Amino acid sequence: MMLKKETMSEAKRRRLIRENLRSYSLLLPNLILFLGFSVYPVLWTLKYVFYRYGGYGASVPKFVGLENLIRVFGDEIYWKAVKNTFVYAGAKILFVIPISFFLALLLNQKRKGNGLFQSIIFVPTIMSSAVMGLVFYLLFNVYNGQVNQYLMEWGIISQPVNWLGKQNAMKTLVITAVWGGIGNYMVYFIAGLQQISQDALESAKIDGANRIQTLWYITVPMLGPILKIILMLSITAAFSDMNSVMVLTEGGPTNATMVMALYGYQFFFPISAGTFITPQYGYGAAVSTVSALIAGIVTVVYLIASRKLDDVY
Secondary structure, rough: OOOHHHHHHHHHHHHHHHHHHHHHHHHHHHHHHHHHHHHHHHHHHHHHEEEEOOOOOOOOOEEEEOOOHHHHHOHHHHHHHHHHHHHHHHHHHHHHHHHHHHHHHHHHHOOOOHHHHHHHHHHHHHHHHHHHHHHHHHHOOOOHHHHHHHHHOOOOOOOOOOOOOOEEEEEHHHHHHHHHHHHHHHHHHHHHHHHOOOHHHHHHHHHHOOHHHHHEEEEHHHOOOHHHHHHHHHHHHHHHOOOHHHOOOOOOOOOOOOHHHHHHHHEEEEEEEOOOOOOHHHHHHHHHHHHHHHHHHHHHHHHHHHHHHHHHH
16 A cells, blocks of 8 residues: 555656656746846846956957946946936936826727727837937938928927937937837826726716816826836836937937937947947946946836835725
8 A cells, every 4th residue: 555655656746747847848948048148148248347348359358357337437428328317217207108198098988080099109119219210310300300391381480490409409309209108108008097997987976076086086096006017117118218319319419318328338339429439348338237227226216116006905
């Protein structure tokens, strides 16, 4: 009897091992890709933070300790880029969230043609950010751009405005970012609105609440979980956005629109308007690491603050 129990236990153990091997074999391709394209690049970057290195064939990596990090903390252009990143992210979130929410409220209603309008507004989300930047570069061109042309025809301005100049470049970038982002967040808001119980809305209506009161005291609080996700996505997207900046202004003029992601990028792949002729992998790794830490700190602060949204439930 004891031998039979041991045999059954052994068979069960073997079956469990086979099932685990099958599961791990399915996960193995994704694990290999994750290690190769996520973990390894991060380790590579962290390694070269402590080296002076100009790229393959340019020089032999030389260990310099904390020299690159010390240089980062004394780099005025980098900290200007940090400031610009916060301004850009704050302005983008300030406009894109309310506009997306308003469009979601408007297009969530059962009206003919709303599906078409949702698709049109969502189209910029699936466009390449480089193509989007090029389109807005042509639109906001000083002399041949359609924006200046229409504003002058309507009598709003008397002479062309340099939308990509030092005074207006950041505003143009924010407009581009808002146009490209509202469709994505609108879809999230619509998904959240469709999850709200109609009984709660009907109860508020029976109790005499008007539309504004229902919106503020019922709809907005019940959108807490989806709003938390939307804010998280918008923050991370704003801190990593650089393609439209690179196409529109290349961080200029005079670094007025330089952002953290682009500043680190140009040390690996020098851009035409940059001041760097040869790559500086070591310093670029240090800049990218400090930028990641800043973004991580902002994310942690947000996650701590966003716990208040959970108190609604």
